[in-house]
Amino acid sequence: MTKQILVKDIPIGGGAPITVQSMTNVPTKDVTACLAQIERLKNVGCDIVRLSVPDRESAFALREITDQSPLPVVADIHNDYKMAILSAENGAHKLRINPSNIGNQSKVRLVVDAAKDAGIPIRIGVNGGSIEKDLVEKYGYTPKAMAESCLKSVALLESFGFYDLVLSVKFAGVAQTVEAYRYLSRVCDYPLHIGVTEAGTPSMGEVKSAIGIGALLLDGIGDTLRVSLTDKPENEVIYGHRILRAVGLKSDYVEVISCPTCARTACDVQGIANRVEELVKNIRIPLKIAVMGCTVNGVGEGKQADIGIAGGKNKSILFENGNVIETVENDFIFERLALLIDKKIKEKRQ
Numbered sequence: 001m002t003k004q005i006l007v008k009d010i011p012i013g014g015g016a017p018i019t020v021q022s023m024t025n026v027p028t029k030d031v032t033a034c035l036a037q038i039e040r041l042k043n044v045g046c047d048i049v050r051l052s053v054p055d056r057e058s059a060f061a062l063r064e065i066t067d068q069s070p071l072p073v074v075a076d077i078h079n080d081y082k083m084a085i086l087s088a089e090n091g092a093h094k095l096r097i098n099p100s101n102i103g104n105q106s107k108v109r110l111v112v113d114a115a116k117d118a119g120i121p122i123r124i125g126v127n128g129g130s131i132e133k134d135l136v137e138k139y140g141y142t143p144k145a146m147a148e149s150c151l152k153s154v155a156l157l158e159s160f161g162f163y164d165l166v167l168s169v170k171f172a173g174v175a176q177t178v179e180a181y182r183y184l185s186r187v188c189d190y191p192l193h194i195g196v197t198e199a200g201t202p203s204m205g206e207v208k209s210a211i212g213i214g215a216l217l218l219d220g221i222g223d224t225l226r227v228s229l230t231d232k233p234e235n236e237v238i239y240g241h242r243i244l245r246a247v248g249l250k251s252d253y254v255e256v257i258s259c260p261t262c263a264r265t266a267c268d269v270q271g272i273a274n275r276v277e278e279l280v281k282n283i284r285i286p287l288k289i290a291v292m293g294c295t296v297n298g299v300g301e302g303k304q305a306d307i308g309i310a311g312g313k314n315k316s317i318l319f320e321n322g323n324v325i326e327t328v329e330n331d332f333i334f335e336r337l338a339l340l341i342d343k344k345i346k347e348k349r350q
């Protein structure tokens with residue numbers, strides 16, 4: 001098990017539930033816009049939010065943002081150690097730095113001292129472009145080189161007596177990212193922030209993130225995650241939760257399983273499944289609903305669900321806990337299913 005750190009009051013690692021993060025994409029110095037975006041992120045289930053701090057104005061804006069933000073705030077720092085220090089002094093709940101672009105060791109030490117004074121953790125976030133020359137010469141431009149680069153920074157911060165760390169090693173490419181994290185998880189027990197960096201627009205970015213993050217989570221690796229998409233930050237959070245659900249790490253939702261349809265399909269599977277999904281999208285209880293297109297395979301496969309339907313020629317079968325309870329005219333499947341869903345939800349809430 002990894003060590004546990006706290007970002008304000010949210011634990012990362014040590015067996016705590018895996019948290020979902022995102023980043024604002026409005027100027028940090030625009031406090032009103034930042035807080036509005038943070039509120040939207042919170043409403044879709046974001047646990048921790050990160051903000052870029054490129055200049056002094058942004059660092060000073062953190063004071064008001066952290067005072068009012070409903071989520072813990074991470075200051076993302078590149079190149080300028082002074083921004084890290086100012087962020088720590090202005091209420092940031094965590095710093096994200098890449099020590100290799102912060103400058104020499106004395107500057108890194110000043111950042112560490114500021115984090116110690118503020119009592120906040122640091123994420124060492126290494127990426128492919130910042131691997132030291134000697135490590136590239138030794139290991140090539142490989143995931144191992146990046147993991148070793150991260151460990152080198154860990155050793156530096158430990159030499160300053162700082163252990164309140166989270167690590168990330170995001171490589172360009174899904175396979176390399178997974179390999180880098182697997183390596184890191186074998187050799188250290190700091191909590192890991194996982195994700196596939198610059199995954200792209202949703203069409204491929206979601207697939208890359210699902211494979212990379214999903215593979216790691218199925219290995220038991222990862223304590224907090226961010227899905228990086230060229231999209232609205234809220235969608236990163238929604239997608240992060242979907243990945244957690246798909247790998248079985250989150251069960252507080254209604255899962256709709258539906259068949260892919262084929263020549264046997266006897267009812268409007270796609271229309272009904274879409275309407276059911278819309279109906280239950282905000283329900284936070286574990287429930288499984290099956291929408292299957294025929295009775296040949298549908299009943300058997302759908303029986304693993306709490307409730308469901310299997311389409312017939314004019315009438316379809318409604319089942320509950322694996323037992324057929326009724327046949328319904330095809331025109332009224334959704335309405336009847338909706339009543340049953342309502343009953344099930346009430347039962348589960350009791």
Ligand code: SF4
Nearest residue numbers: 259261262265293294
């Ligand atoms: S459940 Fe029936 S209709 Fe749906 S894909 Fe399977 S065989 Fe086809």
